[in-house]
Amino acid sequence: MKNLKLKAARAGLDLSQEDLAKKCNVSRQTISAIEKGDYNPTINLCIAICKTLNKTLDELFWEEEEA
Amino acid sequence: MNARSAGLAIGLFVGLIICVVFFKYWNKDGKLKTQYDEKQEIVRGRAYKYAFWTLVVYEAVMCILSGFSFNLHADMFIMHFSGIIIAALVHASYSVWNDAYMGLNTNSKRFTVCMILIGLVNLLSGIAAIASGSLVIDGVLQAPFTNLLCAFIFIVIGVEIGVKDLIDKKGGEE
Structure with a gap:
Protein backbone atom coordinates (compact mmCIF):
# COMPACT_ATOMS: atom_id res chain seq x y z
CA MET A 1 0.00 0.00 0.00
CA LYS A 2 1.39 3.38 -1.03
CA ASN A 3 2.51 5.69 1.74
CA LEU A 4 1.11 9.00 0.52
CA LYS A 5 1.41 10.56 3.98
CA LEU A 6 5.17 10.14 3.87
CA LYS A 7 5.35 11.55 0.36
CA ALA A 8 3.23 14.54 1.36
CA ALA A 9 5.28 15.20 4.50
CA ARG A 10 8.50 15.05 2.50
CA ALA A 11 7.11 17.37 -0.17
CA GLY A 12 5.90 19.71 2.53
CA LEU A 13 9.48 20.24 3.66
CA ASP A 14 10.62 20.54 0.04
CA LEU A 15 12.86 17.52 0.35
CA SER A 16 13.66 15.19 -2.52
CA GLN A 17 13.82 11.44 -1.97
CA GLU A 18 17.60 11.75 -2.24
CA ASP A 19 17.66 14.46 0.48
CA LEU A 20 15.51 12.42 2.85
CA ALA A 21 17.55 9.30 2.12
CA LYS A 22 20.82 11.05 2.99
CA LYS A 23 19.39 12.42 6.25
CA CYS A 24 18.15 8.96 7.24
CA ASN A 25 21.31 7.18 6.06
CA VAL A 26 19.54 4.97 3.53
CA SER A 27 19.52 4.82 -0.27
CA ARG A 28 17.12 6.85 -2.42
CA GLN A 29 15.65 3.61 -3.74
CA THR A 30 14.72 2.53 -0.20
CA ILE A 31 12.76 5.76 0.38
CA SER A 32 11.12 5.28 -3.04
CA ALA A 33 10.19 1.69 -2.15
CA ILE A 34 8.68 2.81 1.19
CA GLU A 35 6.59 5.50 -0.54
CA LYS A 36 5.42 3.04 -3.21
CA GLY A 37 4.50 0.52 -0.54
CA ASP A 38 7.01 -2.02 -1.85
CA TYR A 39 9.01 -2.15 1.40
CA ASN A 40 8.06 -2.06 5.08
CA PRO A 41 10.83 -0.27 7.02
CA THR A 42 12.03 -1.39 10.43
CA ILE A 43 10.95 0.61 13.47
CA ASN A 44 14.39 2.24 13.65
CA LEU A 45 14.09 3.57 10.12
CA CYS A 46 10.50 4.67 10.75
CA ILE A 47 11.71 6.65 13.78
CA ALA A 48 14.60 8.18 11.78
CA ILE A 49 12.19 9.28 9.05
CA CYS A 50 9.72 10.72 11.59
CA LYS A 51 12.49 12.68 13.33
CA THR A 52 13.69 14.08 10.01
CA LEU A 53 10.21 15.09 8.88
CA ASN A 54 9.10 16.26 12.35
CA LYS A 55 6.12 13.94 12.40
CA THR A 56 4.90 11.19 14.69
CA LEU A 57 4.83 7.51 13.80
CA ASP A 58 1.03 7.59 13.66
CA GLU A 59 1.04 10.54 11.29
CA LEU A 60 3.29 8.82 8.78
CA PHE A 61 2.90 5.08 9.21
CA TRP A 62 -0.47 4.27 10.79
CA GLU A 63 -2.83 2.70 8.27
CA GLU A 64 -6.34 4.00 8.51
CA GLU A 65 -8.92 1.24 8.25
CA GLU A 66 -11.33 1.73 5.39
CA ALA A 67 -14.85 2.42 6.58
CA MET B 1 57.26 -25.44 -3.01
CA ASN B 2 57.90 -25.25 -6.74
CA ALA B 3 58.00 -22.13 -8.91
CA ARG B 4 54.36 -22.51 -10.02
CA SER B 5 53.06 -22.75 -6.43
CA ALA B 6 55.24 -19.84 -5.34
CA GLY B 7 53.97 -17.76 -8.26
CA LEU B 8 50.37 -18.63 -7.36
CA ALA B 9 50.90 -17.72 -3.69
CA ILE B 10 52.53 -14.39 -4.57
CA GLY B 11 49.81 -13.69 -7.14
CA LEU B 12 47.09 -14.31 -4.57
CA PHE B 13 48.82 -12.06 -2.03
CA VAL B 14 49.28 -9.26 -4.57
CA GLY B 15 45.64 -9.71 -5.67
CA LEU B 16 44.52 -9.30 -2.06
CA ILE B 17 46.53 -6.08 -1.68
CA ILE B 18 45.04 -4.74 -4.93
CA CYS B 19 41.51 -5.56 -3.67
CA VAL B 20 42.17 -3.59 -0.45
CA VAL B 21 43.46 -0.63 -2.48
CA PHE B 22 40.42 -0.69 -4.80
CA PHE B 23 37.93 -0.89 -1.92
CA LYS B 24 39.54 2.07 -0.16
CA TYR B 25 39.60 4.01 -3.44
CA TRP B 26 35.99 3.55 -4.50
CA ASN B 27 34.46 3.98 -1.02
CA LYS B 28 33.84 7.69 -0.33
CA ASP B 29 34.99 7.47 3.30
CA GLY B 30 38.10 5.44 2.37
CA LYS B 31 36.90 2.54 4.49
CA LEU B 32 37.39 -1.07 3.54
CA LYS B 33 33.83 -2.06 4.41
CA THR B 34 30.99 -1.00 2.13
CA THR B 106 30.32 3.90 -2.76
CA ASN B 107 31.55 6.52 -5.20
CA SER B 108 29.79 5.22 -8.32
CA LYS B 109 32.09 7.01 -10.80
CA ARG B 110 35.27 5.63 -9.20
CA PHE B 111 33.66 2.21 -8.94
CA THR B 112 32.75 2.22 -12.65
CA VAL B 113 36.30 3.28 -13.59
CA CYS B 114 37.73 0.42 -11.53
CA MET B 115 35.32 -2.08 -13.09
CA ILE B 116 36.32 -0.98 -16.59
CA LEU B 117 40.01 -1.11 -15.68
CA ILE B 118 39.82 -4.59 -14.15
CA GLY B 119 37.73 -5.85 -17.08
CA LEU B 120 40.18 -4.42 -19.61
CA VAL B 121 43.26 -5.83 -17.84
CA ASN B 122 41.69 -9.28 -17.77
CA LEU B 123 40.53 -9.01 -21.38
CA LEU B 124 44.01 -8.00 -22.53
CA SER B 125 45.55 -10.87 -20.56
CA GLY B 126 43.09 -13.27 -22.17
CA ILE B 127 43.79 -11.93 -25.64
CA ALA B 128 47.54 -12.21 -24.99
CA ALA B 129 47.04 -15.84 -23.96
CA ILE B 130 45.10 -16.54 -27.19
CA ALA B 131 47.81 -14.84 -29.24
CA SER B 132 50.59 -16.79 -27.53
CA GLY B 133 48.70 -20.06 -27.91
CA SER B 134 48.65 -20.76 -24.16
CA LEU B 135 44.87 -20.69 -23.85
CA VAL B 136 44.33 -24.16 -25.26
CA ILE B 137 47.00 -26.86 -24.96
CA ASP B 138 46.39 -30.35 -26.39
CA GLY B 139 42.70 -29.51 -26.78
CA VAL B 140 42.32 -28.58 -23.11
CA LEU B 141 41.42 -25.07 -21.90
CA GLN B 142 44.14 -23.72 -19.62
CA ALA B 143 44.23 -21.34 -16.64
CA PRO B 144 44.42 -18.11 -18.74
CA PHE B 145 40.76 -18.76 -19.61
CA THR B 146 39.99 -17.41 -16.13
CA ASN B 147 41.09 -13.96 -17.35
CA LEU B 148 38.47 -14.11 -20.10
CA LEU B 149 35.86 -15.24 -17.55
CA CYS B 150 36.75 -12.33 -15.27
CA ALA B 151 36.61 -9.88 -18.19
CA PHE B 152 33.19 -11.30 -19.10
CA ILE B 153 31.75 -10.90 -15.61
CA PHE B 154 33.05 -7.36 -15.17
CA ILE B 155 31.72 -6.29 -18.56
CA VAL B 156 28.31 -7.87 -17.91
CA ILE B 157 28.02 -6.26 -14.46
CA GLY B 158 29.19 -2.93 -15.88
CA VAL B 159 26.55 -3.06 -18.62
CA GLU B 160 23.85 -4.03 -16.10
CA ILE B 161 24.77 -1.10 -13.83
CA GLY B 162 24.70 1.26 -16.81
CA VAL B 163 21.33 0.01 -18.06
CA LYS B 164 19.85 0.15 -14.55
CA ASP B 165 21.11 3.72 -14.14
CA LEU B 166 19.45 4.71 -17.42
CA ILE B 167 16.17 3.09 -16.39
CA ASP B 168 16.31 4.85 -13.00
CA LYS B 169 17.03 8.23 -14.59
CA LYS B 170 14.20 7.79 -17.10
CA GLY B 171 11.83 6.79 -14.30
CA GLY B 172 12.89 9.77 -12.22
CA GLU B 173 11.71 10.39 -8.70
CA GLU B 174 8.19 9.17 -8.11
Whole structure:
Protein backbone atom coordinates (compact mmCIF):
# COMPACT_ATOMS: atom_id res chain seq x y z
CA MET A 1 0.00 0.00 0.00
CA LYS A 2 1.39 3.38 -1.03
CA ASN A 3 2.51 5.69 1.74
CA LEU A 4 1.11 9.00 0.52
CA LYS A 5 1.41 10.56 3.98
CA LEU A 6 5.17 10.14 3.87
CA LYS A 7 5.35 11.55 0.36
CA ALA A 8 3.23 14.54 1.36
CA ALA A 9 5.28 15.20 4.50
CA ARG A 10 8.50 15.05 2.50
CA ALA A 11 7.11 17.37 -0.17
CA GLY A 12 5.90 19.71 2.53
CA LEU A 13 9.48 20.24 3.66
CA ASP A 14 10.62 20.54 0.04
CA LEU A 15 12.86 17.52 0.35
CA SER A 16 13.66 15.19 -2.52
CA GLN A 17 13.82 11.44 -1.97
CA GLU A 18 17.60 11.75 -2.24
CA ASP A 19 17.66 14.46 0.48
CA LEU A 20 15.51 12.42 2.85
CA ALA A 21 17.55 9.30 2.12
CA LYS A 22 20.82 11.05 2.99
CA LYS A 23 19.39 12.42 6.25
CA CYS A 24 18.15 8.96 7.24
CA ASN A 25 21.31 7.18 6.06
CA VAL A 26 19.54 4.97 3.53
CA SER A 27 19.52 4.82 -0.27
CA ARG A 28 17.12 6.85 -2.42
CA GLN A 29 15.65 3.61 -3.74
CA THR A 30 14.72 2.53 -0.20
CA ILE A 31 12.76 5.76 0.38
CA SER A 32 11.12 5.28 -3.04
CA ALA A 33 10.19 1.69 -2.15
CA ILE A 34 8.68 2.81 1.19
CA GLU A 35 6.59 5.50 -0.54
CA LYS A 36 5.42 3.04 -3.21
CA GLY A 37 4.50 0.52 -0.54
CA ASP A 38 7.01 -2.02 -1.85
CA TYR A 39 9.01 -2.15 1.40
CA ASN A 40 8.06 -2.06 5.08
CA PRO A 41 10.83 -0.27 7.02
CA THR A 42 12.03 -1.39 10.43
CA ILE A 43 10.95 0.61 13.47
CA ASN A 44 14.39 2.24 13.65
CA LEU A 45 14.09 3.57 10.12
CA CYS A 46 10.50 4.67 10.75
CA ILE A 47 11.71 6.65 13.78
CA ALA A 48 14.60 8.18 11.78
CA ILE A 49 12.19 9.28 9.05
CA CYS A 50 9.72 10.72 11.59
CA LYS A 51 12.49 12.68 13.33
CA THR A 52 13.69 14.08 10.01
CA LEU A 53 10.21 15.09 8.88
CA ASN A 54 9.10 16.26 12.35
CA LYS A 55 6.12 13.94 12.40
CA THR A 56 4.90 11.19 14.69
CA LEU A 57 4.83 7.51 13.80
CA ASP A 58 1.03 7.59 13.66
CA GLU A 59 1.04 10.54 11.29
CA LEU A 60 3.29 8.82 8.78
CA PHE A 61 2.90 5.08 9.21
CA TRP A 62 -0.47 4.27 10.79
CA GLU A 63 -2.83 2.70 8.27
CA GLU A 64 -6.34 4.00 8.51
CA GLU A 65 -8.92 1.24 8.25
CA GLU A 66 -11.33 1.73 5.39
CA ALA A 67 -14.85 2.42 6.58
CA MET B 1 57.26 -25.44 -3.01
CA ASN B 2 57.90 -25.25 -6.74
CA ALA B 3 58.00 -22.13 -8.91
CA ARG B 4 54.36 -22.51 -10.02
CA SER B 5 53.06 -22.75 -6.43
CA ALA B 6 55.24 -19.84 -5.34
CA GLY B 7 53.97 -17.76 -8.26
CA LEU B 8 50.37 -18.63 -7.36
CA ALA B 9 50.90 -17.72 -3.69
CA ILE B 10 52.53 -14.39 -4.57
CA GLY B 11 49.81 -13.69 -7.14
CA LEU B 12 47.09 -14.31 -4.57
CA PHE B 13 48.82 -12.06 -2.03
CA VAL B 14 49.28 -9.26 -4.57
CA GLY B 15 45.64 -9.71 -5.67
CA LEU B 16 44.52 -9.30 -2.06
CA ILE B 17 46.53 -6.08 -1.68
CA ILE B 18 45.04 -4.74 -4.93
CA CYS B 19 41.51 -5.56 -3.67
CA VAL B 20 42.17 -3.59 -0.45
CA VAL B 21 43.46 -0.63 -2.48
CA PHE B 22 40.42 -0.69 -4.80
CA PHE B 23 37.93 -0.89 -1.92
CA LYS B 24 39.54 2.07 -0.16
CA TYR B 25 39.60 4.01 -3.44
CA TRP B 26 35.99 3.55 -4.50
CA ASN B 27 34.46 3.98 -1.02
CA LYS B 28 33.84 7.69 -0.33
CA ASP B 29 34.99 7.47 3.30
CA GLY B 30 38.10 5.44 2.37
CA LYS B 31 36.90 2.54 4.49
CA LEU B 32 37.39 -1.07 3.54
CA LYS B 33 33.83 -2.06 4.41
CA THR B 34 30.99 -1.00 2.13
CA GLN B 35 27.87 0.16 3.98
CA TYR B 36 24.40 -0.94 2.95
CA ASP B 37 21.03 0.10 4.34
CA GLU B 38 18.53 -2.35 5.84
CA LYS B 39 16.67 -2.99 2.58
CA GLN B 40 19.91 -3.56 0.70
CA GLU B 41 21.09 -6.02 3.38
CA ILE B 42 17.86 -8.03 2.95
CA VAL B 43 18.22 -8.05 -0.84
CA ARG B 44 21.89 -9.03 -0.61
CA GLY B 45 20.96 -11.84 1.76
CA ARG B 46 18.64 -13.22 -0.93
CA ALA B 47 21.34 -12.68 -3.57
CA TYR B 48 23.83 -14.71 -1.51
CA LYS B 49 21.24 -17.46 -1.14
CA TYR B 50 20.59 -17.66 -4.90
CA ALA B 51 24.35 -17.56 -5.60
CA PHE B 52 24.96 -20.34 -3.08
CA TRP B 53 22.37 -22.63 -4.67
CA THR B 54 23.66 -21.79 -8.14
CA LEU B 55 27.12 -22.93 -7.06
CA VAL B 56 25.73 -26.07 -5.41
CA VAL B 57 23.81 -27.02 -8.57
CA TYR B 58 26.84 -26.25 -10.72
CA GLU B 59 29.14 -28.43 -8.61
CA ALA B 60 26.53 -31.21 -8.54
CA VAL B 61 26.33 -31.12 -12.35
CA MET B 62 30.15 -31.23 -12.53
CA CYS B 63 30.18 -34.25 -10.20
CA ILE B 64 27.58 -36.04 -12.33
CA LEU B 65 29.42 -35.28 -15.55
CA SER B 66 32.65 -36.46 -13.95
CA GLY B 67 30.87 -39.66 -12.88
CA PHE B 68 29.90 -40.29 -16.49
CA SER B 69 33.53 -39.64 -17.51
CA PHE B 70 32.35 -36.73 -19.62
CA ASN B 71 35.37 -34.86 -20.96
CA LEU B 72 34.83 -31.12 -20.70
CA HIS B 73 38.21 -30.30 -22.27
CA ALA B 74 39.09 -27.90 -19.49
CA ASP B 75 41.59 -27.81 -16.66
CA MET B 76 40.06 -28.74 -13.26
CA PHE B 77 40.99 -25.27 -11.93
CA ILE B 78 38.85 -23.68 -14.66
CA MET B 79 35.89 -25.98 -14.00
CA HIS B 80 35.69 -24.91 -10.34
CA PHE B 81 36.56 -21.27 -11.01
CA SER B 82 33.78 -21.07 -13.63
CA GLY B 83 31.27 -22.13 -10.99
CA ILE B 84 32.46 -19.36 -8.70
CA ILE B 85 32.20 -16.82 -11.53
CA ILE B 86 28.65 -17.93 -12.41
CA ALA B 87 27.61 -17.74 -8.75
CA ALA B 88 29.21 -14.31 -8.38
CA LEU B 89 27.37 -13.15 -11.51
CA VAL B 90 24.06 -14.37 -10.09
CA HIS B 91 24.72 -12.47 -6.85
CA ALA B 92 25.82 -9.30 -8.62
CA SER B 93 22.98 -9.32 -11.17
CA TYR B 94 20.29 -9.83 -8.51
CA SER B 95 21.84 -7.05 -6.41
CA VAL B 96 22.10 -4.63 -9.34
CA TRP B 97 18.49 -5.09 -10.45
CA ASN B 98 17.23 -4.73 -6.87
CA ASP B 99 19.29 -1.61 -6.04
CA ALA B 100 21.59 -3.36 -3.61
CA TYR B 101 24.88 -3.45 -5.49
CA MET B 102 26.17 0.07 -4.84
CA GLY B 103 26.65 0.79 -1.15
CA LEU B 104 25.77 4.00 0.67
CA ASN B 105 29.44 5.00 0.79
CA THR B 106 30.32 3.90 -2.76
CA ASN B 107 31.55 6.52 -5.20
CA SER B 108 29.79 5.22 -8.32
CA LYS B 109 32.09 7.01 -10.80
CA ARG B 110 35.27 5.63 -9.20
CA PHE B 111 33.66 2.21 -8.94
CA THR B 112 32.75 2.22 -12.65
CA VAL B 113 36.30 3.28 -13.59
CA CYS B 114 37.73 0.42 -11.53
CA MET B 115 35.32 -2.08 -13.09
CA ILE B 116 36.32 -0.98 -16.59
CA LEU B 117 40.01 -1.11 -15.68
CA ILE B 118 39.82 -4.59 -14.15
CA GLY B 119 37.73 -5.85 -17.08
CA LEU B 120 40.18 -4.42 -19.61
CA VAL B 121 43.26 -5.83 -17.84
CA ASN B 122 41.69 -9.28 -17.77
CA LEU B 123 40.53 -9.01 -21.38
CA LEU B 124 44.01 -8.00 -22.53
CA SER B 125 45.55 -10.87 -20.56
CA GLY B 126 43.09 -13.27 -22.17
CA ILE B 127 43.79 -11.93 -25.64
CA ALA B 128 47.54 -12.21 -24.99
CA ALA B 129 47.04 -15.84 -23.96
CA ILE B 130 45.10 -16.54 -27.19
CA ALA B 131 47.81 -14.84 -29.24
CA SER B 132 50.59 -16.79 -27.53
CA GLY B 133 48.70 -20.06 -27.91
CA SER B 134 48.65 -20.76 -24.16
CA LEU B 135 44.87 -20.69 -23.85
CA VAL B 136 44.33 -24.16 -25.26
CA ILE B 137 47.00 -26.86 -24.96
CA ASP B 138 46.39 -30.35 -26.39
CA GLY B 139 42.70 -29.51 -26.78
CA VAL B 140 42.32 -28.58 -23.11
CA LEU B 141 41.42 -25.07 -21.90
CA GLN B 142 44.14 -23.72 -19.62
CA ALA B 143 44.23 -21.34 -16.64
CA PRO B 144 44.42 -18.11 -18.74
CA PHE B 145 40.76 -18.76 -19.61
CA THR B 146 39.99 -17.41 -16.13
CA ASN B 147 41.09 -13.96 -17.35
CA LEU B 148 38.47 -14.11 -20.10
CA LEU B 149 35.86 -15.24 -17.55
CA CYS B 150 36.75 -12.33 -15.27
CA ALA B 151 36.61 -9.88 -18.19
CA PHE B 152 33.19 -11.30 -19.10
CA ILE B 153 31.75 -10.90 -15.61
CA PHE B 154 33.05 -7.36 -15.17
CA ILE B 155 31.72 -6.29 -18.56
CA VAL B 156 28.31 -7.87 -17.91
CA ILE B 157 28.02 -6.26 -14.46
CA GLY B 158 29.19 -2.93 -15.88
CA VAL B 159 26.55 -3.06 -18.62
CA GLU B 160 23.85 -4.03 -16.10
CA ILE B 161 24.77 -1.10 -13.83
CA GLY B 162 24.70 1.26 -16.81
CA VAL B 163 21.33 0.01 -18.06
CA LYS B 164 19.85 0.15 -14.55
CA ASP B 165 21.11 3.72 -14.14
CA LEU B 166 19.45 4.71 -17.42
CA ILE B 167 16.17 3.09 -16.39
CA ASP B 168 16.31 4.85 -13.00
CA LYS B 169 17.03 8.23 -14.59
CA LYS B 170 14.20 7.79 -17.10
CA GLY B 171 11.83 6.79 -14.30
CA GLY B 172 12.89 9.77 -12.22
CA GLU B 173 11.71 10.39 -8.70
CA GLU B 174 8.19 9.17 -8.11
